[in-house]
Amino acid sequence: DGGITQSPKYLFRKEGQNVTLSCEQNLNHDAMYWYRQDPGQGLRLIYYSQIVNDFQKGDIAEGYSVSREKKESFPLTVTSAQKNPTAFYLCATKHRGVQETQYFGPGTRLLVL
Amino acid sequence: EDKVVQSPLSLVVHEGDTVTLNCSYEVTNFRSLLWYKQEKKAPTFLFMLTSSGIEKKSGRLSSILDKKELFSILNITATQTGDSAVYLCAVEDTGSARQLTFGSGTQLTVLP
Numbered sequence: 001d002g003g004i005t006q007s008p009k010y011l012f013r014k015e016g017q018n019v020t021l022s023c024e025q026n027l028n029h030d031a032m033y034w035y036r037q038d039p040g041q042g043l044r045l046i047y048y049s050q051i052v053n054d055f056q057k058g059d060i061a062e063g064y065s066v067s068r069e070k071k072e073s074f075p076l077t078v079t080s081a082q083k084n085p086t087a088f089y090l091c092a093t094k095h096r097g098v099q100e101t102q103y104f105g106p107g108t109r110l111l112v113l
Numbered sequence: 114e115d116k117v118v119q120s121p122l123s124l125v126v127h128e129g130d131t132v133t134l135n136c137s138y139e140v141t142n143f144r145s146l147l148w149y150k151q152e153k154k155a156p157t158f159l160f161m162l163t164s165s166g167i168e169k170k171s172g173r174l175s176s177i178l179d180k181k182e183l184f185s186i187l188n189i190t191a192t193q194t195g196d197s198a199v200y201l202c203a204v205e206d207t208g209s210a211r212q213l214t215f216g217s218g219t220q221l222t223v224l225p
Contacts, residue, residue: 031210042117042201042215043156050210058212090155094211101147102213104155 003027004105006091011110013078013085021076021108023091032074033092033102036060043090049074078110086112115140119202119216127224130192134219136202137184144211146178146185149201151218156201159187192223 007022023032031050035043045058049068063082068074078085088109092102116139126132138146145163149156160169162178162185169176173192178185189196199220203213 035215040122040217042119042203042217043213044215045212048210048212056210101158101161103158104149106155 004091004093004103006089006105006108008108009106011108013110013112015112016080018077018079019110021078021089021091021110023074023076023105024072025093025105026072027093027095027103028071029093029103030071030096031094032068033094034058034064034066034074034076035090035092037088037090037107046076046089085110115204115206115214117202117204117214117216119200119219121219122217123220123222125222125224126192128193130223131188131190132192132221134187134189134200134202134221135184136186136216138202138204138214138216139183140204140206140214142207143180144205144207147203147205147213148176148185148187149203151199151201152197159200189221192221194223194225197221197223 004025013019033048034046037043044060046064047066049055055066055068065077090107091105094102118137120135145161147161148159160176165180173190176187199218201218202216205211
């Protein structure tokens with residue numbers, strides 16, 4: 001079964017904790033992206049990676065960290081420095097090519113207790 | 114800074130109605146405009162538009178881009194309750210990462 005998987009589906013975090021959201025893909029796509037979506041708002045880019053062992057900050061990278069050790073995996077860590085982490089987090093991937101678009105995983109909903 | 118504005122923010126119609134969703138943008142280096150449908154979870158891709166005046170069509174959905182006036186519309190004819198969703202518009206830049214900038218979406222509710 002091909003596609004993009006994100007886990008967990010729901011995640012609860014206590015204040016001061018770091019948590020890591022998983023994103024795995026078996027589409028052999030080169031680029032991977034992390035977005036945050038708040039109620040009534042569009043998606044905002046947190047980090048992206050175009051190649052293994054390389055990644056760049058997006059528009060709202062503060063309080064987040066990522067790694068890209070394997071092509072298939074792009075985990076996102078929400079650190080305690082992120083003061084308002086409650087949101088819906090979406091991972092996306094894209095194959096290299098002019099006409100290719102980004103495809104999204106099912107998302108992880110993070111709630112801070 | 115790239116900017117995408119969608120209108121209306123929300124829309125309630127009855128089955129069978131036709132709706133038009135709007136998307137205007139300001140992008141320094143435009144490559145394409147994309148429409149996505151989001152039903153509670155992951156956005157699903159609808160259309161990618163790169164050229165002005167060429168309508169893209171898929172069933173009851175169609176979309177067109179005006180690069181001179183910097184806007185796009187998404188039309189849905191003969192709406193069904195299954196069309197209820199948030200419709201997101203995004204613009205893609207020409208950078209190597211081809212980043213997307215999203216609008217805040219239009220919440221469409223189709224009543225039976």
